[in-house]
Structure formats: structure tokens, C-alpha cells
Amino acid sequence: MREYSSFEEINTELRTLDLKRKIALEELRSLQYDVKESLQPSAWVTTALKATRKYGILLLVRKIFR
Template sequence: MKKKNYSSLEEINTELHLLSLQRKIHMEELKLTKHQLKEDLSPANWINTALQGIKKYGILMLLRKIIK
């Protein structure tokens, strides 16, 4: 990180406020990522993904029988 020279206390306070807001934003992004990961790893999501795969496979097999 580049060393920054400040000329007033107001600049320091502004920079601290900006960094605090950035930190809060990053914390909210981490919370969102955690929530999304929890949803992705849920058993209900696994079942839904498996059912979609089975549907696609079933349609493919049906089309093969129709074509032959």
C-alpha cells in the first residue's frame, strides 16, 4: 500500500470514513457469498440438479428410440 501524506485532520477523517465504508461493504459481500454457498450446498439443490439431469437424459433416450 502506498504511503499517503495528509495535510489536515479532515483529510485523515475522510479517509478513515471511506475505509470504514469499504470495510462494511466487503463484510456484506462476504455475508452474501456465505448465504449463496449455503443454498448451493443444500440437499434440496442437489436433488433439483439431479432431477434436471435425469430429465435431459430421459428426453435424449426418448429421441433415440423415436429416431431408430
């Protein structure tokens, strides 16, 4: 446990902790937004189309070289 020698040190520490708490809350809000965006159906469709395109190109290359 930290010992303080003045009220100024206590107030400074409290301000620092308050700012750290606010930063952590903003980071959580940002992560919440990112998760919400990644779970949207449009993101799934885009991912599925990319995977299908890669698989289709692979099949096409296989057919060409057979």
C-alpha cells in the same frame, strides 16, 4: 505512502475505508448465504432431476429415430 495536509483529510479517508470494509463484510455474508443454499440437499435433488430429465428426453429421441 500518502501524505495528509489536515486532520479532515485523515478523517475522510478513515470514513471511506470503514465504509469499504463494511461493504466487503456484507458481500462475504451474502456469499456465505449463497454457498449454504447451494449445498442444501434440496438443491442437489433439483439438479439431479433436471439432469435426469434431459438424459431421459435424449434417450427417448434416440429410440424414436432408430
